Amino acid sequence: MIETALLNWTLSQVLTALVxxxxxxxxxxxxxxxxxxxxxVQIKALFTLMTTLVLLPVVAVRPTDLPGSPLGFxxxxxxxxxxxxxxxxxxxxxxxxxxxxxxxxxxxxxxGMAGVMDPQSGVQVSxxxxxxxxxxxxxxxxxxxxxxxFSTLVESFQWVRPGTLHLSRATYExxxxxTAHMFILAVKIMGPAAAALFFSHVAxxxxxxxxxxxxxxxxxxxxxxxxxxxxxxxxxxxxxxxxINSFDTMGRLLPRLAQxxxx
Numbered sequence: 104m105i106e107t108a109l110l111n112w113t114l115s116q117v118l119t120a121l122v123x124x125x126x127x128x129x130x131x132x133x134x135x136x137x138x139x140x141x142x143x144v145q146i147k148a149l150f151t152l153m154t155t156l157v158l159l160p161v162v163a164v165r166p167t168d169l170p171g172s173p174l175g176f177x178x179x180x181x182x183x184x185x186x187x188x189x190x191x192x193x194x195x196x197x198x199x200x201x202x203x204x205x206x207x208x209x210x211x212x213x214x215g216m217a218g219v220m221d222p223q224s225g226v227q228v229s230x231x232x233x234x235x236x237x238x239x240x241x242x243x244x245x246x247x248x249x250x251x252x253f254s255t256l257v258e259s260f261q262w263v264r265p266g267t268l269h270l271s272r273a274t275y276e277x278x279x280x281x282t283a284h285m286f287i288l289a290v291k292i293m294g295p296a297a298a299a300l301f302f303s304h305v306a307x308x309x310x311x312x313x314x315x316x317x318x319x320x321x322x323x324x325x326x327x328x329x330x331x332x333x334x335x336x337x338x339x340x341x342x343x344x345x346x347i348n349s350f351d352t353m354g355r356l357l358p359r360l361a362q363x364x365x366x
Contacts, residue, residue: 116159118169119159119164119165120155120156120159121169122164122165122169122265123155123158123159123162123164123260124151124152124155125179125180125183125184125265126183126186126187126256126259126260126265127151127154127155127158127187127256128148128151128155128187129183129184129186129187129188129191130187130190130191130252130256131147131150131151131154132147132151133187133188133191133192133195134190134191134194134195134252135191135194135195135198135240135243136240136243136244136249137150137249138191154253154256158256158257161257162257162260163260163261164260164265169266170266178266179265179266182266182267182268183265183266183268185268185270186259186263186268186361186364189274189278189360189364190252190255190259190357190360190361192278193277193278193281193353193356193357193360194251194252194353194357196281196282196284196285196288196353197239197285197288197346197349197350197353198236198239198240199285200284200285200286200288200289200292200349201232201235201236201239201288201289201292201346202232202235202236203232203285203286203289204232204235204288204289204290204292204293205229205230205231205232205233205234205235205236205292205293206229206231206232207289207293207297208229208231208232208293208296208297208300208331208335209229209230209231209232210229211296211297211300211301211304211327211331212231212300212327212328212330212331212332213323213324213327213328214229214230214231214328214331231296231331231335234335235292235335235342238339238342238343238346239346242343242346242347242350243346243350246347246350248350248353248354251350251353251354251357252357254358255357255358255361258358258361259361262361262362262364263361263364268364269364270364271363271364273363274360274363274364277356277359277360277363281356288345288349291345292342292345295334295337295338295341296331296334296335296338299330299331299333299334300327300330300331300334303326303327303330304327307319307322307323307326
């Protein structure tokens with residue numbers, strides 16, 4: 104019967120979409136920018152469904168990849184969530200380094216209490232961290248960095264068959280190296296402004312000892328803010344190529360991390 108054949112075809116497509124959506128949904132809900140807390144959940148869900156429908160005729164996924172038992176299905180979903188979560192966390196290291204650098208510079212400037220809400224993480228960060236974070240986001244979108252996630256997502260179905268996640272020692276080492284690079288990148292970003300503020304603090308300390316008549320506590324805070332803002336602006340010429348290089352490195356390492364989880 105035609106109706107029976109149509110029903111079987113529809114059920115097969117639904118099961119295939121279910122296999123795809125478990126991986127796509129995790130990556131979209133956790134990846135930078137799109138996975139931000141400022142983006143409504145309805146938008147993320149609609150974008151996940153749209154991406155799944157686009158990938159449905161593209162990726163080589165079979166309905167038989169879904170386990171038949173409830174326990175097997177739970178393990179299947181957990182492995183797909185872990186796969187997407189690992190890729191998203193690795194990609195967030197660069198943006199976390201930017202926020203960390205801005206937080207440290209903001210504290211040195213005396214703006215530790217002047218927090219603003221970060222739309223990416225939903226927590227309060229310093230205004231300098233927010234400025235650097237917005238700049239990094241615009242650079243990421245300008246160089247089509249978001250295409251890295253979608254190209255890795257499409258090719259990951261060839262590298263890692265759904266439900267067959269393999270966490271090796273190389274995966275843990277890759278995450279640890281990404282964490283270490285996050286702190287190194289934060290130091291590089293904050294280097295010019297932090298060095299200028301350090302010397303400003305030293306100079307004010309010397310002035311406070313040699314000329315005690317100067318109210319250094321009153322003069323020091325606006326001076327630190329002025330010096331910090333000046334060098335934050337001057338460091339943009341250094342910040343932009345550094346971030347582009349970091350995004351390029353992330354684009355080369357993210358597919359390798361995905362391939363390593365399929366061996």
